[in-house]
Amino acid sequence: MNVPADDITGAPAELSVAEVRTAFQAWLHAKASELGEFRNLSTDVDEIFKSLSRLQRLLYSEGWIRLGWPEEVGGLGGPLVLRAVISEELAAAGYPPPFSFGTQEVLGPAVARFATPELAAEVLPRLLRGDETWCQGFSEPGAGSDLAALRLRAVDDGDTWRLSGEKIWTSWAQYADRCVILARTGSLESAHKGITAMLLDMDTPGIEVRPLRSMNGDDEFCSLYFEDVVVPKSRTLGEAGEGWAVAMFVLSCERGAAAWQRQAWMRWRLGSLAADASDLPPHTAGEALELIHILRLMSRRTVRSLSAGEQVGAVSSFDKLMMSTAEKFLFDTVLSAIPETLLLTDNESARDWRSDYFYSRASSIYGGAAEIQRNIIAERVLGMPKD
Numbered sequence: 029m030n031v032p033a034d035d036i037t038g039a040p041a042e043l044s045v046a047e048v049r050t051a052f053q054a055w056l057h058a059k060a061s062e063l064g065e066f067r068n069l070s071t072d073v074d075e076i077f078k079s080l081s082r083l084q085r086l087l088y089s090e091g092w093i094r095l096g097w098p099e100e101v102g103g104l105g106g107p108l109v110l111r112a113v114i115s116e117e118l119a120a121a122g123y124p125p126p127f128s129f130g131t132q133e134v135l136g137p138a139v140a141r142f143a144t145p146e147l148a149a150e151v152l153p154r155l156l157r158g159d160e161t162w163c164q165g166f167s168e169p170g171a172g173s174d175l176a177a178l179r180l181r182a183v184d185d186g187d188t189w190r191l192s193g194e195k196i197w198t199s200w201a202q203y204a205d206r207c208v209i210l211a212r213t214g215s216l217e218s219a220h221k222g223i224t225a226m227l228l229d230m231d232t233p234g235i236e237v238r239p240l241r242s243m244n245g246d247d248e249f250c251s252l253y254f255e256d257v258v259v260p261k262s263r264t265l266g267e268a269g270e271g272w273a274v275a276m277f278v279l280s281c282e283r284g285a286a287a288w289q290r291q292a293w294m295r296w297r298l299g300s301l302a303a304d305a306s307d308l309p310p311h312t313a314g315e316a317l318e319l320i321h322i323l324r325l326m327s328r329r330t331v332r333s334l335s336a337g338e339q340v341g342a343v344s345s346f347d348k349l350m351m352s353t354a355e356k357f358l359f360d361t362v363l364s365a366i367p368e369t370l371l372l373t374d375n376e377s378a379r380d381w382r383s384d385y386f387y388s389r390a391s392s393i394y395g396g397a398a399e400i401q402r403n404i405i406a407e408r409v410l411g412m413p414k415d
């Protein structure tokens with residue numbers, strides 16, 4: 029199935045989105061044989077990380093993934109929407125996003141906005157170049173949906189913070205060089221008002237990382253244990269006690285970039301399904317495409333708002349709900365269209381389908397569970413009472 033990609037418009041005229049899109053498509057076409065290894069990745073996670081790191085360096089050295097980032101942090105300038113174009117065209121041509129693309133889009137903007145200019149200029153170019161990867165240390169046992177209940181303590185030691193406590197579900201922390209972490213600096217009762225965000229080096233003494241196996245067989249999640257971990261105060265993101273603003277900004281970026289990359293990837297996956305399934309029912313494929321396209325339209329609005337520097341607010345909860353609805357529908361369709369492949373076959377393609385099917389189940393949990401998105405929509409968009 030060939031799904032045409034229409035333009036995202038809204039970028040300032042001096043950097044035409046359409047020109048960047050066309051130039052990048054031409055570059056991908058010209059380099060297709062050189063880039064072949066990235067379209068057929070191993071199923072071994074260590075190998076995947078190495079390959080995607082090489083892809084990221086290549087895209088950086090050619091300038092593509094520097095577009096839409098400020099020059100002060102290693103970018104080439106231009107509107108944020110250019111980053112969305114690059115990730116979409118990569119997916120449309122069957123390439124996975126480079127390994128730190130997700131964190132780059134979710135955590136990078138928060139560091140650009142809330143870190144000191146010196147810190148942002150030091151660490152962001154390394155993230156863009158793929159020299160390092162970061163993780164997001166928000167959730168804890170007992171503080172997932174209710175993130176404001178987090179307990180990992182940061183004690184004020186003058187020029188440093190001293191961290192003790194636990195994080196859980198931290199994706200790919202075993203590969204991470206740095207972590208954007210939320211810590212409690214006020215009393216527990218202070219809830220979201222007593223939280224501070226910081227950028228932590230993962231090789232700081234006192235951190236133990238224990239990978240946890242997820243149901244698709246990857247050791248994606250990690251538990252992190254902290255014992256008297258010293259973080260210089262110069263690593264604080266934003267003001268002490270105002271980490272909630274950083275957390276909310278990270279979540280808005282997650283809605284923008286993650287949903288946009290995901291819809292592009294889902295469109296490509298639907299195309300792969302059409303190639304693999306001889307008798308894919310047209311009405312089911314059509315419904316999957318409709319859901320993905322609705323997500324695309326919602327996500328496009330969010331990416332445009334973020335590109336214009338606007339707050340995306342509670343409305344972006346619709347994007348998150350749509351993302352999990354579309355993804356689950358797509359992979360339910362996969363299960364009913366190619367059940368033997370999913371359940372009985374043992375080759376790389378079957379392993380990919382299985383892994384993607386299992387991962388789709390998590391789409392209504394990560395980044396804020398579906399029930400929480402419905403609560404936000406009910407209370408903050410529709411104005412319904414909390415009870």
Ligand SMILES: Cc1cc2nc3c(=O)[nH]c(=O)nc-3n(C[C@H](O)[C@H](O)[C@H](O)COP(=O)(O)OP(=O)(O)OC[C@H]3O[C@@H](n4cnc5c(N)ncnc54)[C@H](O)[C@@H]3O)c2cc1C
Nearest residue numbers: 164165166167172173197198199390393394395396397399
């Ligand atoms: C694939 C994946 C990757 C992740 N990566 C990261 C990461 O890198 N960093 C990180 O910090 N976290 C990460 N997480 C954790 C994720 O943010 C949490 O799983 C999520 O916020 C839900 O929290 P919880 O698991 O504690 O579930 P809980 O909050 O305990 O919720 C359990 C169930 O109860 C429901 N529920 C809870 N409260 C309410 C309510 N008030 N009203 C109605 N229903 C409610 C929830 O919707 C859910 O169905 C990841 C999770 C997944 C699945």
